[in-house]
Amino acid sequence: MKLSIVGSGYVGTTIAGCFADLGHEVVNVDIDEEIVETINAGESPIHEPGLEELIATHAGETLSATTDYEAIHETDVTFLALPTPSNEDGSIDTGYIEAAAQSVGEVLAEKETPHLVVVKSTVIPGTTEELVANAIESTAGKRAGEDFHVAMNPEFLREGSAVTDFLEPHKIVLGTQDASARETLEAVYDPLREQAPGDPPVFATGIREAEMIKYANNAFLASKISLINDIGNICKEFDVDAYEVAEAIGLDDRISEQFLRSGVGWGGSCFPKDVDAIIAAATQAGYEPPMLEAAREVNDHQPTRMLELLDGHVDSTDKRVAVLGLAFKPGTDDTRNSRAIPIIQGLLDRDATVVAYDPVATANMQTHFPDIEYADSAARALEDASAALVVTDWDEFAALDTEFESMAEPVVIDGRRIIERREGIVYEGLTW
Ligand SMILES: NC(=O)c1ccc[n+]([C@@H]2O[C@H](COP(=O)([O-])OP(=O)(O)OC[C@H]3O[C@@H](n4cnc5c(N)ncnc54)[C@H](O)[C@@H]3O)[C@@H](O)[C@H]2O)c1
Numbered sequence: 001m002k003l004s005i006v007g008s009g010y011v012g013t014t015i016a017g018c019f020a021d022l023g024h025e026v027v028n029v030d031i032d033e034e035i036v037e038t039i040n041a042g043e044s045p046i047h048e049p050g051l052e053e054l055i056a057t058h059a060g061e062t063l064s065a066t067t068d069y070e071a072i073h074e075t076d077v078t079f080l081a082l083p084t085p086s087n088e089d090g091s092i093d094t095g096y097i098e099a100a101a102q103s104v105g106e107v108l109a110e111k112e113t114p115h116l117v118v119v120k121s122t123v124i125p126g127t128t129e130e131l132v133a134n135a136i137e138s139t140a141g142k143r144a145g146e147d148f149h150v151a152m153n154p155e156f157l158r159e160g161s162a163v164t165d166f167l168e169p170h171k172i173v174l175g176t177q178d179a180s181a182r183e184t185l186e187a188v189y190d191p192l193r194e195q196a197p198g199d200p201p202v203f204a205t206g207i208r209e210a211e212m213i214k215y216a217n218n219a220f221l222a223s224k225i226s227l228i229n230d231i232g233n234i235c236k237e238f239d240v241d242a243y244e245v246a247e248a249i250g251l252d253d254r255i256s257e258q259f260l261r262s263g264v265g266w267g268g269s270c271f272p273k274d275v276d277a278i279i280a281a282a283t284q285a286g287y288e289p290p291m292l293e294a295a296r297e298v299n300d301h302q303p304t305r306m307l308e309l310l311d312g313h314v315d316s317t318d319k320r321v322a323v324l325g326l327a328f329k330p331g332t333d334d335t336r337n338s339r340a341i342p343i344i345q346g347l348l349d350r351d352a353t354v355v356a357y358d359p360v361a362t363a364n365m366q367t368h369f370p371d372i373e374y375a376d377s378a379a380r381a382l383e384d385a386s387a388a389l390v391v392t393d394w395d396e397f398a399a400l401d402t403e404f405e406s407m408a409e410p411v412v413i414d415g416r417r418i419i420e421r422r423e424g425i426v427y428e429g430l431t432w
């Protein structure tokens, strides 16, 4: 099939590369010329394992990119993979998706053949049927459900494993309001289902349900981490190892072993904004969700607890303090809502000299903190430091050993359980 994908960020580029690999003809539409040129040159605009290869293989053949919305005219289905960031009050900012939907409508005004517009972005229930459909109707001069169709197909991929997650999903949720839209979407996913291991289930549902499933998925996972962090904080008070506790409770299928790694908490472009957005939307609708508010509160407090552990060992005023890990998780250069941000800010508030290191995320963190020192290796960051705070669980940190010997004071505060306790360093785990 011929697919257009509007928005070529983490989600849009990943699904474009994958859909092209599955045999579809794909065009990415983005307003960012640099991204478009990068894709057309056969390169990936984001750091994501396996994506570079997919783009290199298909660019110039079944995959292309453009800033010109007219490209949508030649396609059957358009996915909207636009940002849905937070407003200042935490509520969803639908400005990008509305603007893109209007631009899609302008093209659909001149299109005679059937067209399906699929919202891939994470949006509050009602957004697809109301805001997106209305925006297209207003510029296309056509009727949703008659002249064109809308659908919602939430995405569950994780950064750092986006390609594998997309090609091997645990479920495919198709939110539609009519049979023709569902059949078209099923046809888009048929090649994926044929090759994916374990025949992933297709969950066909309504549009609003599909929108809510995405928030429920993320809210549940974020809350699970906050719950193990809450339990982990209790463990720390009683000198109990929260990781042993987690391993045991994870053996219960009803709990499951996943997302039980306690520490400095959840960051990234999704959990914080999506938890905020669903709390804001629910509150506006008349229900203040206490569990989700508590999950957020625990998460907001974990970096403070990490800094307090540091204070118990070192007065960091005018001392060099190493921050190991800047990405919000390993395997990505994304620093959006990384726990490293409140950690670095807390160190600066203490008048510490921050020396930060990350294998791939330095450039992105420089936009948040242009004036701190960035080291080109973990070893260099540790030199003469009076403490090290481990914020991201990159594998290479587990291999650090004699490097700690160059520290002025070998205090290591581990927020991710990645460093082994050993002689020669003063080691504090956040929840163990
Ligand atoms: N990042 C993830 O892991 C992930 C996973 C699942 C779902 N989501 C959701 O998917 C959506 C997209 O997230 P993302 O991380 O890919 O965003 P992103 O910020 O990485 O990419 C968005 C892209 O949209 C482009 N854009 C902005 N306005 C445009 C316009 N009017 N026309 C064309 N292009 C435009 C930007 O230039 C950018 O390249 C969000 O709703 C997010 O919550 C993200």
Ligand SMILES: O=c1ccn([C@@H]2O[C@H](COP(=O)(O)OP(=O)(O)O[C@H]3O[C@H](CO)[C@@H](O)[C@H](O)[C@H]3O)[C@@H](O)[C@H]2O)c(=O)[nH]1
Pocket (backbone or CB within 6 Å): 122, 155, 156, 157, 158, 159, 160, 218, 221, 225, 258, 259, 260, 261, 262, 263, 264, 265, 266, 267, 268, 269, 270, 271, 328, 329
């Ligand atoms: O046991 C755990 C697991 C994760 N994290 C942290 O949680 C955050 C999010 O991690 P992860 O879920 O692996 O990454 P994301 O790429 O943000 O993916 C989440 O957000 C995406 C965007 O909505 C969804 O598509 C995915 O299903 C969902 O897992 C990171 O800061 C992790 O360090 C923990 O602290 N402990």
